[in-house]
Amino acid sequence: xxxxxxxxxxxCVLVIVGVSLLVFVITHLIGSPVDIMLPLQATDxxxxxxxHQLGLDRPLIYQLMxxxxxxxxxxxxxxWWQKEPALGIVLERMPAxxxxxxxxxxxxxxxxxxxxxxxxxHPGSTLDRVLTAGALTGICVPTFWVGLMLVxxxxxxxxxxxxxxxxxxxxxxxxxxxxxxxxxxxxxxIMRFSMLDQLNQQxxxxxRAKGLDERTVIFKHALKNAAPAVITTVGVDLGRMLxxxxxxxxxxxxxxxxxxxxxxxxxxxxxxxLQACVFVVAIIVTVINLVTDLSYGLFDPRxxx
Amino acid sequence: xxxxxxxxxxxxxxxxAARKRAGxxxxxxxKDKLALVSLLFLCFVVFCSVAAxxxxxxxxxxxxxxxxxxxxxxxxxxxxxxILGTDQQGRDVLSRILWxxxxxxxxxxxxxxxxxxxxxxxxxxxxxxxxxxxxxIMRIVDIQSSFPGxxxxxxxxxxxxxxxxxxxxxxxxxxxxxxxxxxxxxxxSMRETTMVEATRAIGCPTGHILFGHILPNIISxxxxxxxxxxxxIIGAEAxxxxxxxxxxxxxxxxxxMIGEGRIYIGQAWWLVTFPGVAIALTILxxxxxxxxxxxxxxxxxxxxx
Numbered sequence: 001x002x003x004x005x006x007x008x009x010x011x012c013v014l015v016i017v018g019v020s021l022l023v024f025v026i027t028h029l030i031g032s033p034v035d036i037m038l039p040l041q042a043t044d045x046x047x048x049x050x051x052h053q054l055g056l057d058r059p060l061i062y063q064l065m066x067x068x069x070x071x072x073x074x075x076x077x078x079x080w081w082q083k084e085p086a087l088g089i090v091l092e093r094m095p096a097x098x099x100x101x102x103x104x105x106x107x108x109x110x111x112x113x114x115x116x117x118x119x120x121x122h123p124g125s126t127l128d129r130v131l132t133a134g135a136l137t138g139i140c141v142p143t144f145w146v147g148l149m150l151v152x153x154x155x156x157x158x159x160x161x162x163x164x165x166x167x168x169x170x171x172x173x174x175x176x177x178x179x180x181x182x183x184x185x186x187x188x189x190i191m192r193f194s195m196l197d198q199l200n201q202q203x204x205x206x207x208r209a210k211g212l213d214e215r216t217v218i219f220k221h222a223l224k225n226a227a228p229a230v231i232t233t234v235g236v237d238l239g240r241m242l243x244x245x246x247x248x249x250x251x252x253x254x255x256x257x258x259x260x261x262x263x264x265x266x267x268x269x270x271x272x273x274l275q276a277c278v279f280v281v282a283i284i285v286t287v288i289n290l291v292t293d294l295s296y297g298l299f300d301p302r303x304x305x
Numbered sequence: 306x307x308x309x310x311x312x313x314x315x316x317x318x319x320x321x322a323a324r325k326r327a328g329x330x331x332x333x334x335x336k337d338k339l340a341l342v343s344l345l346f347l348c349f350v351v352f353c354s355v356a357a358x359x360x361x362x363x364x365x366x367x368x369x370x371x372x373x374x375x376x377x378x379x380x381x382x383x384x385x386x387x388i389l390g391t392d393q394q395g396r397d398v399l400s401r402i403l404w405x406x407x408x409x410x411x412x413x414x415x416x417x418x419x420x421x422x423x424x425x426x427x428x429x430x431x432x433x434x435x436x437x438x439x440x441x442i443m444r445i446v447d448i449q450s451s452f453p454g455x456x457x458x459x460x461x462x463x464x465x466x467x468x469x470x471x472x473x474x475x476x477x478x479x480x481x482x483x484x485x486x487x488x489x490x491x492x493x494s495m496r497e498t499t500m501v502e503a504t505r506a507i508g509c510p511t512g513h514i515l516f517g518h519i520l521p522n523i524i525s526x527x528x529x530x531x532x533x534x535x536x537x538i539i540g541a542e543a544x545x546x547x548x549x550x551x552x553x554x555x556x557x558x559x560x561x562m563i564g565e566g567r568i569y570i571g572q573a574w575w576l577v578t579f580p581g582v583a584i585a586l587t588i589l590x591x592x593x594x595x596x597x598x599x600x601x602x603x604x605x606x607x608x609x610x
Contacts, residue, residue, distance in 0.1 A: 019448070027463075027464055136589065137585075137589060140536070140592055141584075141585045142544060142560075142584055142585065144544065144563070145543075145563060148581070149577070152578070156571050156574075243453050244453045244455055245455055247459075248544050248548060263548060266459045266550065274460065274463070281452065281453070282452075285451045285453075
């Protein structure tokens, strides 16, 4: 177990460093932020001066070495756009996104897990068919559009909530709902599928035959075996959502989180800030993958690492 | 004598059997109303996109300010000339949706054609050769697919600049992993069969074994993935265009229309609603058809339903 975790952690570090370096090389080889940062009528002299100021005129290998040494010290330099340490800006934005994403996953799980179990318990019923169709629709509909529709109805039309902003519960509800749609659909689908699979197993028949009450059979036996599949999906989806998938919805609601920061970064062609974003994303993604893998052991004692 | 003809007698084309199979397929399609409706809807979307220049009532890029912000015809103030209303520049919403479908479908098909071909070839190679080739390719697949595609696409566009072809490049780069994983999984189960062993024994060149013998036998599960990927790419294109990094004005795209109409959401709900409905229905129909194809092409799966 310990050996496995150490090996996996080493692999995580390798991925994080590798991806950071790759993004650095690609952006510096092809990108030209100077054109974006200066007005159109800027002279060549001004361009050269700004390039020099940003250190972009030095040989790539020197820039790369500087970047690598900064990476070790977790120092990505000053953001070109905000003139502040890049990593600090990213970390400042994380809590707002964290709040939104975690809340929407809680909403999704609270709604979808019971419905998924219920649908699996009555396969082919009206409820099952409605839920299956609803789950697929939820996954297919673009999240940003759901957000805008919610705004049209509940903020513009009924005036119950604010159209955008951050701070109170009236700001929080619409973005949470829009973000919850896709995970709710995914959780319902997988919960149903995996529960259906378990309920057809022989141990369930045995449990029923020996006279266990239905509640124990479902929640203690079947659910325990159906859970890992759901946990994996939720884990991976949660990681990806924290790592920038929430951007369109945050953009719609003007949510001051990591998602909007990524969009700002792209718009301003802010290389140091982009590096900090990529770094944080890589950490989130690799750590969530690791935790999900380890969680299998909690549910299934047969799994040894 | 060609060796294949002796090795695979089952693949000899028999017209009456094929006709029988096609007939059975059609009867099942008729029974599965949801799939039938989706398929007809997709045909309709494809027709509208191909025939956009003929069927669209107005020029999608030109409007007169006199006609700006007209609501759909059934709302007070709307006119029969603009069935779904007009936007802030007086352009006809219906015409823009028809032309936008052209862009969405083109992006979807082109991306999947390229990423599907690339991914399938890499997956075939990975599965067939195994060993370090497999390890390298699958590691890249793992790492790249654990990163959120949206962030990768945004980085791509930041470096290359926005535009239709750069968007296609970014989405293609994001999409090959699914196909590689799928093809590899299929090859693994094919590799050890007597059929492959026999072709190898008679000295078939590797390329011919891979593309002439293995690929035709594993193509059906791959087709499902292609269809589902077109749906995903259309969603991704809409998101990127909505954020302003995809299709650029004055071209029309469903995502771009939502992005442009967003500011006027208080006064003109139709600007955001109709393109969103178009995206959602198209993606949903593609998913339903994809699922139908999966069941249709997999006899084992079919008998279980």
